[in-house]
Amino acid sequence: MRALAKTAPEPGLHLVDVPVPETDGDRVLIKVLRTGVCGTDLHIDGWDDWAARVVRPPLVLGHEFVGEVTAVGPEVTKVEPGDIVSGEGHLVCGTCRNCMAGRRHLCIRTIGLGVHTDGAFAEYVALPESNVWVHRHPIDLDVAAIFDPFGNAVHTALSFPVLNEDVLITGAGPIGMMAAAIASHAGARNVVITDVSEPRLALAQKLGATVALDVGKSKISDVLAELDMSEGFDIGMEMSGRADALQDMIATMSPGGRIAILGLPTGDVSVDMSTIVTRMLTLRGIYGREMFETWYAMSVLLQGGLDISPVITHRFGYEQHAEAFDTARSGRCGKVVIDWTRPTL
Known part of the structure; x- marks a missing residue:
């Protein structure tokens, strides 16, 4: 063969x-x-x-x-x-x-x-x-x-409840785009996704992102006022593997915010531990899919109209x-x- x-x-x-x-x-x-x-x-x-x-x-x-x-x-x-x-x-x-x-x-x-x-x-x-x-x-x-990368997106996007929450996704690669679609489908209030690729940002918006932000031109913090978010994001999904993306995410999370991390960095990442501690943030690593709960969720989401x-x-x-x-x-x-x-x- x-x-x-x-x-x-x-x-x-x-x-x-x-x-x-x-x-x-x-x-x-x-x-x-x-x-x-x-x-x-x-x-x-x-x-x-x-x-x-x-x-x-x-x-x-x-x-x-x-x-x-x-x-x-x-x-x-x-x-x-x-x-x-x-x-x-x-x-x-x-x-x-x-x-x-x-x-x-x-x-x-x-x-x-x-x-x-x-x-x-x-x-x-x-x-x-x-x-x-x-x-x-x-x-x-x-x-x-x-279904394999779709499962990564489902596992990440549904690690924490997103219904009525404000969601930040850093990295508009294919998995980030799918995560935006899932979060929107699952009832998030706002879904903000960031990247520097205009084609991918445009596609992410087509898939359900409320705001697709080019972080080469604008800051994440600028979106908070635009969307009338006074306290920060409730849920974060780090998909890029970039240290600066995780750092920006931590800086814009609300107290008690929860972050699911799928992106793999290529080197050491320094984070502001004082912010993590004083805002009582939760960071969870995500790898692959839960077998086979995530696979079941994927099929049900598609049957429920997610495209x-x-x-x-x-x-x-x-x-x-x-x-x-x-x-x-x-x-x-x-x-x-x-x-x-x-x-x-």
């Missing part, structure tokens, strides 16, 4: 021929239909310091996908051939304290699909049945392909992977989807 792989410890990816994964035990074989390009994939493609530390070539990339089940192992009990499925890309041990307590998203021995083991940028991928999410309701395939499809701005065939990655890296797009049923679009 054709697959997009990191073949050597250096920048670049290659389309190669690799064997179709075996279907034994509790494994499910899935014919991949669509995949989403993630920031993690860009790091591996560029072979930065993080990728060089973590990834061991040869490796098939990809963890955002939707596909059709074609075969199942003898220990599979519920998933059936013909099911349309997405996959939870965090493979957990099942035996550590958190796994045994039902907190699988906190597994200390998590393995990443497309990072530590061969992933979904291929014609077929195999997963344990426990990592397969069956779409029981009609769903657009492109949207189903980005995240505008976040998908570009589509490519699998032979156009270089163009797809360049587009995703440009910062002037939403989600980029690769169609694995066609070489070009």
Whole structure:
């Protein structure tokens, strides 16, 4: 089968021929239909310091996908051939304290699909049945392909109640945009999102942000008066991984404010601890999705009318992977989807 792989410890990816994964035990074989390009994939493609530390070539990339089940192992009990499925890309041990307590998203021995083991940028991928999410309701395939990052957005946006609250989101990447849509759908009073990319800010506003602020031109504090917010934001969602974004967020939170942090910084971050203490702020780290409560919430949100499809701005065939990655890296797009049923679009 054709697959997009990191073949050597250096920048670049290659389309190669690799064997179709075996279907034994509790494994499910899935014919991949669509995949989403993630920031993690860009790091591996560029072979930065993080990728060089973590990834061991040869490796098939990809963890955002939707596909059709074609075969199942003898220990599979519920998933059936013909099911349309997405996959939870965090493979957990099942035996550590958190796994045994039902907190699988906190597994200390998590393995990443497309990072530590061969992933979904291929014609077929195999997963344990426990990592397969069956779409029981009609769903657009492109949207189903980005359930992984959609889950990050849901996990972050719903970590704290947002009904009637004033929400600040720093970072209008695809996950930040989806978080804006979720917060608005869930009843937030105001949703302010910040970035320096005008195309992404415009798209975030289309998805439901009350204010899309270019922090290269304006300050977050200027928005408070504009929206008649005298005490600051109630809920913060840090999506950018930038130290200055978190610092600005902390400075504009109301007393008792709560911050969910998804963005991963590349270096040390200094914060104003006196403000955190005296305003009694709560900071919570977010990683991935709660398995499978977040997945259930994703499906219910879509059934309830949430539309995240505008976040998908570009589509490519699998032979156009270089163009797809360049587009995703440009910062002037939403989600980029690769169609694995066609070489070009």
